[in-house]
Amino acid sequence: ARFLGHTAAQHTISAATTMKILIAQFTAALLSTLQLSSAFPPLAGVTAKLVKTSQYVDLDEFVSTPSSKGQKTMLVLATYAADFNAIEYAQRLRYYIPELQKRGISKIGFVLNCESDSAKALVDLVDLPSDVTEGHGVTLMVDPLGRCGRAFGVGTGWRPDDAEMSPYVKLFGMLFGLGAWATLPAVIGGYIGNPFKKQPWIEDALAVGQRKGRWPDMALVLDEDSEKVITNKFKELPVVGGWSRRPLELATLRLQNMMDISIKNWKELAPNEKALNAGVLTQLGGCIVCDDRGNSIYEWRDPGICAVANFEDILAKIPKSA
DSSP states (O other), X not given: OHHHHHHHHHHHHHHHHHHHHHHHHHHHHHHHHHHHHTSOGGGTTOEEEETTTOOEEEHHHHHTOOOXXXXXXXXXXXXXXXXXXXXXXXXXXXXXXXXXHHTTEEEEEEEESSOHHHHHHHHHHTTOOBTTTTSSXXXXXXXXXXXXXXXXXXXXXXXXXXXXXXXXXXXXXXXXXXXXXXXXXXXXXXXXXXXXXXXXXXXXXXXXXXXXXXXXXXXXXXXXXXXXXXXXXXXXXXXXXXXXXXXXXXXXXXXXXXXXXXXXXXXXXXXXXXXXXXXXXXXXXXXXXXXXXXOEEEEEEOOSTTOOOOHHHHHHXXXXXX
């Protein structure tokens, strides 16, 4: 009897243990399902190629990687490497990485619509730290045909479905706002300045350009030894020199970008024929910041040429981590 009672008790304990294990497994599976369902849906199944390893990464997983510290992820879906928007995204990232990190953005992906060699050339031209060059900074990825950006919902420019019209004609029309309404305001804003919103990245990008011998090269005075900025001549302008963004300051940088990055390096940075046929010449960019579960906390889609995300707005949206 004792033996039978002892055996029954063992079976009872064994059944209870088994039940606990099954409940734990079910709970884990349920939590995993909930986590996956909260990832960013537009990027589900969308992949880009890592420049460093040539392996493909699922962007949905990239922006929703869990972190015990609640760290965030930023993904910039830029344009082709010679484009104004891609160049400015790279320049802004270079300046703002430290501030983004202070807000818990521990991982930053930078996707360009180009081949790997073009992507490496661009980050070198603007001195943007990346996993390819310095082993830290942005995770550099490529998507030559622009599929990732279109999945995210970026603008595709003027007459994207017109296969007969030259992409260069479409791009010319976009310069006047066709299919890209914010182009003219963004370009004009570079000339007239803005007294309200600071844009300190402009001075940093101008300094990089001058160190590399780009023209125009008279905006800043750099220390001969350290090459740090001693004087910003735009700050010496009467009345408007105290503005947060001085008149002509951003326009000067864009002229520098056009002459000595885009045009001078066109063969190295320009899209190939296949990419042109896919529409990347007129495709715009965007960016997203997600929490550790892939929930979007900031999104931006460029409404025009030169109308990229204002990183000061991103900093204002996301408080510094404790």
